[in-house]
Amino acid sequence: MLQLECNAGFKLNIKGENATARCIRGIWKPDVPKCMSAPCLVPAVEHGQYYKVEPHTKQLSDKPSLTPLSTYEEVQSNEFITLECEDGFNAQGSAQLRCAHGSWSVNAFSECTSVPCTLPNIPGIIYDVSRPFTVIAR
Structure with missing residues (x-):
């Protein structure tokens, strides 16, 4: 034995x-x-999802296909995953990760943070930023 x-x-x-x-x-x-x-485990993320990046080998111009992954699903060594955030959210940090012998290639995982709204430029409108939601029409 x-x-x-x-x-x-x-x-x-x-x-x-x-x-x-x-x-x-x-x-x-x-x-x-x-x-x-050793495999890596897909990290948890709010307002987004990780996808396994599967490169095509037919032509160099082909885009890789993306397969959705579940949180804590195993990803094998030397495989890549990428983060895609929901509408209204952007990835902060490295969106693509590589598994190397049970560890991800980054020190900190990305987060999906909300996209801030921008005030529209409307002729004849002045925004008063000292008070929330105040518009002064002229």
């Missing part, structure tokens, strides 16, 4: 509490033990 532990950023392909493998008559049970790159 062989019990394995993988280095940081990697996970054992054998599941279970003991993570053990046995060689019985030259065959590994339940499987040949391997340490594989």
